[in-house]
Amino acid sequence: MPSKAPLPKPMHRLNYTKLTEAQISAALRPVAAAGPAHASPLSDEFAGQSVKIVTDNGPTLAYQFSSDTRLTLSENGGSAVAAGYGALVHEQICFFTHLIPGTLRGYAVVIDRDTKAATVVEVWFGGFEDKREVMREIYQGYVETAGSPAPTKRHEANNRAEGKAWYWKQDNGWATLDYWSTTAYTHWVELSRQSEMGFSAPADYIQISEDFYIYTRTECEFSGSFTLYVADLNRARQIGMRLGFDWGDALDYYVFRGKGEWLGQIAQFEKFGDLRGGPLKPNPQSTGQANAAAADSKGARAVYRPLRTMTKLTKAEVDKVVKEKTRVFTNRLGAGNGTGGMGVHALPASNFLIGKRFTLRYDSGLAMDYRVESIDSLSWRKDGGAWTKAIYQAFEPAPGVILFGHLLEGEPNHDGHSIVVDFDAGLVTCFNGYLNGPYIANEAQARTLFGVIEMEGVNTPLYRRHQRTYDLVGRALTWNYSPTVTSMHLYSTPATTSWIIFTADGAGGLEWSGPGDFVKIRDDLYFAYWLEEACNGTLGTIVINMRTMHDAGIGYHCGSDGLSMSTVGALGRHAGKFDVQRFFESRKA
Amino acid sequence: MSDESISTRRSFLKGGAMLAAPLAAMGAPAAALAASADADERADRLARLEDEKAIRALHGDWMHRLSSGDRNGAARLYANDACAAAVAGIAAISPGPVGAQDALEIAADGRTARARHAATVETETVIAPDNTLAQMLHAQGEGTVRSREARMLAADYVKTRDGGWAIAGLAFETV
Numbered sequence: 001m002p003s004k005a006p007l008p009k010p011m012h013r014l015n016y017t018k019l020t021e022a023q024i025s026a027a028l029r030p031v032a033a034a035g036p037a038h039a040s041p042l043s044d045e046f047a048g049q050s051v052k053i054v055t056d057n058g059p060t061l062a063y064q065f066s067s068d069t070r071l072t073l074s075e076n077g078g079s080a081v082a083a084g085y086g087a088l089v090h091e092q093i094c095f096f097t098h099l100i101p102g103t104l105r106g107y108a109v110v111i112d113r114d115t116k117a118a119t120v121v122e123v124w125f126g127g128f129e130d131k132r133e134v135m136r137e138i139y140q141g142y143v144e145t146a147g148s149p150a151p152t153k154r155h156e157a158n159n160r161a162e163g164k165a166w167y168w169k170q171d172n173g174w175a176t177l178d179y180w181s182t183t184a185y186t187h188w189v190e191l192s193r194q195s196e197m198g199f200s201a202p203a204d205y206i207q208i209s210e211d212f213y214i215y216t217r218t219e220c221e222f223s224g225s226f227t228l229y230v231a232d233l234n235r236a237r238q239i240g241m242r243l244g245f246d247w248g249d250a251l252d253y254y255v256f257r258g259k260g261e262w263l264g265q266i267a268q269f270e271k272f273g274d275l276r277g278g279p280l281k282p283n284p285q286s287t288g289q290a291n292a293a294a295a296d297s298k299g300a301r302a303v304y305r306p307l308r309t310m311t312k313l314t315k316a317e318v319d320k321v322v323k324e325k326t327r328v329f330t331n332r333l334g335a336g337n338g339t340g341g342m343g344v345h346a347l348p349a350s351n352f353l354i355g356k357r358f359t360l361r362y363d364s365g366l367a368m369d370y371r372v373e374s375i376d377s378l379s380w381r382k383d384g385g386a387w388t389k390a391i392y393q394a395f396e397p398a399p400g401v402i403l404f405g406h407l408l409e410g411e412p413n414h415d416g417h418s419i420v421v422d423f424d425a426g427l428v429t430c431f432n433g434y435l436n437g438p439y440i441a442n443e444a445q446a447r448t449l450f451g452v453i454e455m456e457g458v459n460t461p462l463y464r465r466h467q468r469t470y471d472l473v474g475r476a477l478t479w480n481y482s483p484t485v486t487s488m489h490l491y492s493t494p495a496t497t498s499w500i501i502f503t504a505d506g507a508g509g510l511e512w513s514g515p516g517d518f519v520k521i522r523d524d525l526y527f528a529y530w531l532e533e534a535c536n537g538t539l540g541t542i543v544i545n546m547r548t549m550h551d552a553g554i555g556y557h558c559g560s561d562g563l564s565m566s567t568v569g570a571l572g573r574h575a576g577k578f579d580v581q582r583f584f585e586s587r588k589a
Numbered sequence: 590m591s592d593e594s595i596s597t598r599r600s601f602l603k604g605g606a607m608l609a610a611p612l613a614a615m616g617a618p619a620a621a622l623a624a625s626a627d628a629d630e631r632a633d634r635l636a637r638l639e640d641e642k643a644i645r646a647l648h649g650d651w652m653h654r655l656s657s658g659d660r661n662g663a664a665r666l667y668a669n670d671a672c673a674a675a676v677a678g679i680a681a682i683s684p685g686p687v688g689a690q691d692a693l694e695i696a697a698d699g700r701t702a703r704a705r706h707a708a709t710v711e712t713e714t715v716i717a718p719d720n721t722l723a724q725m726l727h728a729q730g731e732g733t734v735r736s737r738e739a740r741m742l743a744a745d746y747v748k749t750r751d752g753g754w755a756i757a758g759l760a761f762e763t764v
Contacts, residue, residue, distance in 0.1 A: 184729075280729050304728055306721065341716060341723075484734045487722050501725040509729040512721070536721045561719070 001037060001172045001254055004192040007247060011199050011222050012307075012514075012534045013439065014247050018130035024104055027251040028125075032099035032106070035069050035084025036241060037254035039171040043089040044068040046096060051143060053109065053118050054150065058139030061107070061120065071098060073107075086255040088239040093212055093230050097241045097255060104131065108228050108241055112155070112208050116143040119155045119206055119214055123226055123243060127299075133224030134244050135299035136216060138204060157279060159183045159270065161205040161213050162508060165263040165474075165578040166231065167191075168238055170256040177263070177580060178215070179492060180205060182508030184278025184302065186217050187490060187498050191583060198492035200511040202303050204279060211235075220303045223247055229258070236260040266476045266576030269506030277507030278302075304510045306535035311560045313442040318435055318558060321442075322414050325562025328391040328407055329376065344482035346569025347552045350396040351375050352423075353404060358458075360419065360428045362451035363465070368417070378406065393567060395552035397543040398525050400424040405541075405554035407565055412436070416556040416565055418541035420519075420527045422466075426458045427451075429466045429519045431529050433539040433556040435563075442558040443537035446529055448517050469520035470494055470588070472528065474578035477544070478502070479551065479570035488575055489530070491516065494584050497530035540568060549573065640695050640754070644702055644746055647754050652708075656681035668747050668755040675759040680713035686739055702746040702754070710740045710761060739764050 007014065031037075046065035053061045062074040068087065072080040083106075085098035092113040099106035105124035111117070120139040127133025140154040161180050169175040177198070179187040186203035189195055199222060206214040208230070216228045225244025232238070238258040245251055270277065280302035313321065353372040360368045371387070372378040375394075379387045394404035400423045408415040413434040421428045430449040437445040450465045478488040486502040490511075497516030500508045512535055519527040524546035532538040542553035553568030647666060654663040655676060664673050676682075685707060693704040714734045718724045726732035745758030 277729075302729060304725060306724070309724075342720065481722070482734075485716065485722060485726065499722070501722060501729060503729065503731060509731075510725045512725065532721055536724070538721060555720075557720075 001039070002174045002192070002242070002252060003246060003248070003250070004173065006193050007195070010197055011195070011247070012197075014222070016132060016223060016247065017245075017249050019125075019132045019245060019249065021104065021125075021131050023249075024125045024131050024245075027245070028099055028104065028253075029101070031084070031251065031253045032101040033084050036086040036097055038086050038088075038256070039254075040088070040257045042068050042255070043087040043094070045089045045094050046071075046087055053111075053120060053141055054144050055118075055120050055139035055141030056154070058120060058122070058137070058141070061109075073098070073100070086241075088255055088257060090230065090232060090237055090239045090257070091211075091235075093208065093232075093239065095230055095239050095241075095255075097228075097243075099253070106243070110155070110208070110214055110230055111143055112212070115153050115209075116145060116151045117141075117153050117155050117208070118143055119208075121216065121228060124299075127218075127224060128220070128303075128305075132245060133220055134218055134226035136204070136218065136226060137299045138206070138216075155206050155208050155214065157183075157204065157206050157275070159205075159268065159272065159274060159277065159507065160207055161215070162277075163266045163268050163576070164233075165266075165580065166236070166260045167263055167580075167583065168229075168258045168260040170238075170258040172254065172256055174256070177492070177583060178217075179490060179498075179578070180215065181490060181498070181500055181511050182277050183275060184280045184509050185500070185511035186215070187492055187511060187513060188217065189493055189496075189583075194587075196493060196495045197515060198496045198498060198513055200304075200498055200513045202280075202301050215240075219244070221305055221307065225252060229256075231260075233262070236262055263580055264474075264576065264578040266578065267573075269478070269502065269575075270508075271505070274505055274507050276503045276505055277509045280509060302510065304512055306512065306532075310440075310534075310536050311442070312440050313558070313560065315436050315441040318414065318441045318563075321558065321560060322435075322563045326407065326409075327562055327564045327566075329393045329565060329567060341482040341485055342553075342555065343567035343569055344485075345480065345550075345571050346567045347395040347397065347550065349375055350394040350402060352396055352402050353378070353392075353394050356455065358453050358455035360421070360430070360451055360453055362428070362430065362449040364449055364451075366449065366451075380406065380408070382408070393554070393565075395543075395569075397545050397548075397550070397552040398522065401521060401525065401543070403527075403541075403543045403552050403554065405556075405565055407563070414558070414563055416539075416563075418529075418539075418554040418556065420466075420521055420543055421453050422521060423453065423455075423458060425464070425522075426453050426460045427464065427466050427521075428453050429521070429527050431517070431527070431539065431541045433541075435558055439534070440537060443533060444531060444539035444556055444558065446515075446517070446531050446539050448519065450519075466519050466521060466527070468494075469518050469526065470581050470584065471520060472518050472526060472544075473584060474580040476575035476577070478573040478575055480572075481568070481570045487570075491518065491528075492580070494518070494587065497528065499530065542568060542570075544572070546574075636699060637695060640699060640702065640748075641693055643754050644693060644695075644704065647746070647756065648704070648706060648744070651756060652682050652684070655679065656683065656711075666756050668749075668757040672756050672759050675761075678712050678714065679710055679761075680733075680735060681711040682742075683709045683711075685709045700748045701757070704742075704744045704746065706742040706744060707764075708740050708742045708761075709737055710742075711735055711737045 087096035094111045097108040108121040110119045175191040177189040189198040204216040229238040229240025390406040392406040405418040416433040472491040488500040490498040498513035515531045526544045529541045538557040542551040549572035555566045695702040741762040743760045747757040
C-alpha cells in the first residue's frame with residue numbers, strides 16, 4: 001500500500017535506483033503467487049469459472065479461476081500457469097489483475113459484463129534504460145461465449161475523456177488530483193503526500209461506454225510505476241490497480257476502490273475523433289526522445305524525457321559560456337526575438353522608462369538603482385555599488401504597469417531580473433533568476449522578491465505589497481506564440497505550471513511541468529513564472545492580462561550556446577478552470 | 590536565347606493549337622522531296638509528341654514522389670545533385686492553380702527541353718528545437734511550419750542514354 005510520508009525531495013529530484021532484473025524478480029515472486037494487496041474485499045465474480053479472452057491483434061488468454069485469489073492461465077494455448085490474482089467489480093465492469101510467476105510481467109483485464117468486450121493490458125518491467133519502468137501494451141477483444149458469435153463491439157481509445165479532472169480517494173487512503181490533460185498525457189497531484197507540485201506522465205484513455213473509461217498512467221522519468229483504473233464518470237467511482245516500485249524501491253502491487261469528485265471540464269480545441277494528439281508513438285529522431293523505442297515495437301509510446309537530452313554544464317563551464325556567449329534580447333527591437341519563435345506575438349517594446357531614475361527597494365534588503373538611457377539601454381547599481389550598463393527590454397502589459405528585464409553582469413550566479421513595476425501603485429515584484437543551483441549549474445533557479453519603487457512623483461507604499469495569489473490555480477490558458485506554436489498552461493497547484501503542447505489541429509499532445517509562482521499585480525493582471533527544472537533549465541516569466549488575453553514575457557536560459565535573455569509573448573485563450581483551489585486552502589500561509 | 594528558341598525550338602503550349610506546315614502550296618516536282626520531307630516531319634512530330642508525353646509523365650511522377658515524402662525516389666529522376674538542393678524545404682507540390690498554363694519547349698536536336706509548370710507549392714520550415722516547447726513539438730512529430738503558395742516552376746530536362754528523360758534543373762519563381 002502506498003506510503004503517505006512526504007517525499008524527501010520533489011519527485012523530479014529523486015535519484016531512482018536502476019533496479020536489476022534479479023532485484024525485480026525477487027520482489028515480484030511472493031506477490032505473483034499471492035496476488036495483489038487490497039484494502040476492500042476482493043470480488044468472487046470469477047471464482048469457479050473458466051473465461052477465454054480473445055484479442056484482435058494479441059494473445060488469447062484462457063483462464064480458470066479456482067477461487068477469488070487463485071487462477072491458472074494458458075496463453076495462446078500454452079501450458080497453464082498458476083498465479084494469485086485480485087478482482088473487483090463495479091456495476092457491470094469486472095476487473096482483475098495478476099502477475100505471471102517466474103516472469104517480470106502480468107495482465108490487467110477489464111471486461112464489460114453487458115457487452116463481453118474486454119480490454120487486456122499486458123504489463124511488464126522492461127522499460128527504457130533499466131527494467132524499473134513498467135511498460136504496457138493494450139489489446140482489444142472479447143470474452144468468448146460457447147455457442148454465441150463473437151461480439152463486434154470493442155472498447156475504444158478516443159479523445160472524449162480529454163479535459164476532465166478528478167479528485168480521487170482510494171480505499172487505502174491514497175488521495176490524488178488527476179487531470180486528464182490530453183489523449184496522450186496526464187497530470188497528477190499527490191495530495192496524500194502534501195505534494196507542492198503536480199507531475200506529468202504518459203497516459204491512455206479508453207472508452208468502455210458513456211459511463212466508463214479506462215485510464216492508465218506510467219510515471220516515466222519518475223518511479224516508473226503503473227496505475228490503471230476504470231472510472232465511472234457519473235457516479236465518480238473507480239476500481240483499479242497499481243504496480244511498481246516506489247521512490248524507496250518498495251514494491252507496490254495492489255488493487256483499489258476509490259470515490260471521487262468530478263472537478264470540471266475544460267475546452268477541447270480539436271475535432272471529435274481527432275487522435276493526432278495521442279496516443280502518441282515515439283519519434284526517435286527528435287530531441288527529448290533519447291533512446292526511444294521504434295514506433296512499432298511492443299509497448300512503444302512517446303515519452304518526453306527532457307532531462308536526458310538537456311545540456312548539463314558545470315559551474316566552470318557556465319562561467320565560460322556566460323563570458324563568451326551571453327546574448328540579451330538579440331534583435332530586441334523587432335518581432336520574433338524570442339527563442340524558437342516565442343516572441344512572434346510579443347508586445348512592442350515600451351519607451352515608458354526612458355529618462356527615468358528610480359530605486360527598487362525589495363523587502364529582502366536588496367536595493368536596485370536605475371538610470372534608463374534609451375529604449376534598450378539602462379544603468380543599474382546594486383546596494384549603492386558601482387553603476388553597470390545593461391541591455392534591457394520593457395513592455396507595458398497594462399497602462400502604468402511595466403515589465404522589464406536585464407542581466408546583472410558580474411554577479412557570481414549570473415542573475416537576471418524580470419521585474420514588474422506598477423508605477424501607479426508604487427509596487428514592484430521581481431522574479432530573480434540565477435544559476436549555479438544545487439543540482440545542475442546551468443539550470444535556472446528563481447526567487448520572488450517583493451518591494452516598492454522610490455521615484456519622484458510616485459507615492460511609495462509603506463505596508464502594501466503585491467501578493468501571491470491562488471486566483472490562477474486550476475486555470476488552463478492556451479498561449480499562441482506564433483501561428484503554429486501553441487502551448488496550454490495548466491496551473492495545477494499553487495506552485496505548479498504545467499504546459500501542454502498542441503498539435504496543428506489544436507489537440508493536446510505531450511505535457512510537462514515545473515515549479516511556478518503566481519503574483520497578483522492588479523485585478524485580472526498576474527505575474528507568473530514557469531521553471532523548467534530537470535528540463536532544459538529555462539525560467540519563463542510572463543505577465544498575464546486576463547482582459548486583453550495577451551501576455552508579455554521574458555525568458556532566462558543558460559545552455560552550451562550561452563546565457564540568454566529573450567522576449568516571450570503570446571495570444572491567449574481561456575480554456576476553463578477546474579474547481580481545485582479548495583484542495584490547497586489549508587496550505588495558505 | 591529567345592530568338593534562337595523561335596527558330597530552332599519546337600514549342601508546345603498545353604491547351605493551345607499546334608501549327609501545321611503549309612503543304613498545300615507545294616508544286617508536283619517537289620512531290621518526291623515533299624513526300625520524303627512529309628515522312629520526316631511525321632516522324633519528327635511523333636518523336637516530339639512522345640517526348641512531350643514522357644516529360645509530362647516525368648513531371649507528374651516527380652510531383653508524386655516529392656509530395657509523398659519519397660525524396661530518394663525523386664532523386665532518381667534527377668540528372669544532377671543540384672536538383673535535390675533546389676527542392677529543399679518543399680514538402681509538397683501540386684499542379685495549378687486551375688487555369689494556369691504550362692509551357693514546354695523541346696530543343697531542335699531533341700536532347701534537351703525546358704518547361705514552365707504552374708504549381709502550388711507547400712513549403713515546410715523546421716522550427717529550431719532550441720527551447721522546450723519546440724523540442725516537445727518535434728517529439729510529437731511536429732515542429733514545422735507549412736505554408737502554401739502559387740509558384741511558377743522552371744524546369745530543364747535532358748534526354749538520358751536510354752532514351753528517357755531526366756530533370757536537369759529546377760527553379761521556382763514567385764507569381
